[in-house]
Amino acid sequence: MNPGPKKRIREAAAFGCKLALGLLFISPLIVGVCFSFQNDQELCGC
Amino acid sequence: MTKKNKKIPVLPYVLILPAMALFFTFNFYPFLKAVFLSFSMTDKSGNFTEWVGLANWKRVLAKNSFWEVVAVTLKMAAINLLFTFFLALYFALLAMKKVRFSKWYQTMYALPMAIASSPAAAIFLFIFRQKNGLLNHLLGNAAIGWTTKMPYALWAVCSMTIWMHIGVSFVFLLVGFRNVPEEVLESAWLDGAGPFSRIRHILIPMASPQLFFVLFLNIASSFRSFAQIKLLTGGGPANGTKNLIYYIYENAIINGRFETACVQAIFLFLMIFLVTQLQFALEKRTVYYQ
Numbered sequence: 001m002n003p004g005p006k007k008r009i010r011e012a013a014a015f016g017c018k019l020a021l022g023l024l025f026i027s028p029l030i031v032g033v034c035f036s037f038q039n040d041q042e043l044c045g046c
Numbered sequence: 047m048t049k050k051n052k053k054i055p056v057l058p059y060v061l062i063l064p065a066m067a068l069f070f071t072f073n074f075y076p077f078l079k080a081v082f083l084s085f086s087m088t089d090k091s092g093n094f095t096e097w098v099g100l101a102n103w104k105r106v107l108a109k110n111s112f113w114e115v116v117a118v119t120l121k122m123a124a125i126n127l128l129f130t131f132f133l134a135l136y137f138a139l140l141a142m143k144k145v146r147f148s149k150w151y152q153t154m155y156a157l158p159m160a161i162a163s164s165p166a167a168a169i170f171l172f173i174f175r176q177k178n179g180l181l182n183h184l185l186g187n188a189a190i191g192w193t194t195k196m197p198y199a200l201w202a203v204c205s206m207t208i209w210m211h212i213g214v215s216f217v218f219l220l221v222g223f224r225n226v227p228e229e230v231l232e233s234a235w236l237d238g239a240g241p242f243s244r245i246r247h248i249l250i251p252m253a254s255p256q257l258f259f260v261l262f263l264n265i266a267s268s269f270r271s272f273a274q275i276k277l278l279t280g281g282g283p284a285n286g287t288k289n290l291i292y293y294i295y296e297n298a299i300i301n302g303r304f305e306t307a308c309v310q311a312i313f314l315f316l317m318i319f320l321v322t323q324l325q326f327a328l329e330k331r332t333v334y335y336q
Contacts, residue, residue, distance in 0.1 A: 015145065019154075022155055025212075028158075028170065031169060031173060
């Protein structure tokens, strides 16, 4: 494998990691958005 | 021009008058009144009734519960400050390099700053609650009282504060790091400097004004967490998450003891003032302005 694709794969992996970290960081927000679609009964699990 | 002909310009003073009036009404006046009320007795509505001198101060400072609250305040402030600063620093270093689609994760790292504390507290309550909470569910239907048992409650409150404050610090640090000229970093790389050396010897010194500002911002905000405590734990369990701001609110609004609240408010002011003065004293030695 020549250095070109290797570098590109490394950059893509770094980008993926940063994006995954970002998604993990805003996961409470995603949870909040998901909860907003549920009604009170579903939320309290009764 | 002779001294007699010299006119004092009036227009600038007229222009700053509205801002000064607002600043005096909502900043200086309440502060001066709080200082005055801390030396007097008040009724339940916070009106002056009697001058008592230092009696309020002696009473408040002699209470063990007050010093316990001060200890909790300092502990929470230290946790919030350290984690917010270092996580924001880490995120800023990750996002420093501009690449295609880098705005996606930059936006993600900064997003929580756009959320108000009440909805954020509602979300974290859903996550942390003991019965049907998301975190307990992820831990295999565990029954941990994240907001009702120590030390979990303290960490629950701090995690929400940190999550909310990282965004602002991240934006300022990112701007600081991106202002460092690319050529300087490149020449350091050519001289054999590794990533850690470049961060330690180039990025941090050159972005030190932003680092200083972020520290200053976080010190002030980490002492003043209120909404998350009120909404997540209510100061409990056993006053384990009760900080000075919440104690002041409790004394003034719930118990109607305005004079006690004023003493505590002035004490909190002095605490933040001392820490920021210490920081400004260190500024001359650690911050480099170009």
